[in-house]
Amino acid sequence: MGMGGMRRQGSDFEPEFFRIFRSIEDQQKRSAWLQAEGMLAAAPMLRARGLPLAADDPGEVSLEAERAAAEQQMLEALVRSGVPFLLAGPSLAAWTLYPEPGRRPRESMDLMIHARAVNDARAILRDEDFVPDPRGATRTESAQAWRRSKASVQLSIRLRWDFCDHPILNRRFSIAGLQAKSVVIEKPVAGLRALGVEHATLYSALRWVDAVHERFRLVDLFDQDLRWRMLGKEKLAELALLARQRGVAGILAEHLGMARRVFGTPVSTELLHSLKQSGNHERSGSLLGAGRGRMRYHLLGALYGRGLRVRGRHLFSLISPG
Structure with missing residues (x-):
């Protein structure tokens, strides 16, 4: 899928996702494309935007609902343990941006945890029949992947003690600082803490840069679109300031620009230009x-x-x- 250059959004602008969707006339091929991009379960949200989608795929929705139930069970065990951690990534998006968590397919659950608490978290994972997953090993010293050894539905957990993997990015935010700015989310577990919306937005953008060994799917960009539409003016200003302070304004601009082209995310041209100007002086821009x-x-x-x-x-x- 070509992402092309930035185009001006006017009354005749059609986001690339909509254009490609309409160009696939065969219903089965269209569904296969949506499934490959992680968007099939989000059918009700796409219908609300005017796309002529058929009824939901019950198998897809059922599988993701099972995964959400397994996530909830694991999160309950971790919260009960008292080990401090923050929910992040696709699982956070599933529980906060979508009408039902099963509407957002994901392959792993990201947990931000201070390095001092990693061994305690590992012990809890072992008690819940998780084992280290060599397939999910990162290329730096920033995270460790775990998977449940025996389960009807696959559930992977990625413990992260750095915000990102790449050396240029991984010291931009401290786990202690993230915990101080974290929020309590209403579901799926009482007392569950997670990244605040500004940090979640930046994490999504930086993970896009970081994930060079993973397949980029459009659902990851859709998360950013949904998150952006929830931000008020005050939060937008805080996000832009935070991105500049941490030297990642250029990466944020690039990611938001993609979201605007692909999903029509209402990001102003002025803000994108301003972030890109700041990004011209950032070391992190060398990754773009x-x-x-x-x-x-x-x-x-x-x-x-x-x-x-x-x-x-x-x-x-x-x-x-x-």
């Missing part, structure tokens, strides 16, 4: 541009990584096939 990709990501990781182990991992990733 025409050369963006796996090679550039790991070259910069080897250059800016702290310690031989981190630099070595990035150098090895340059020659490994994964």
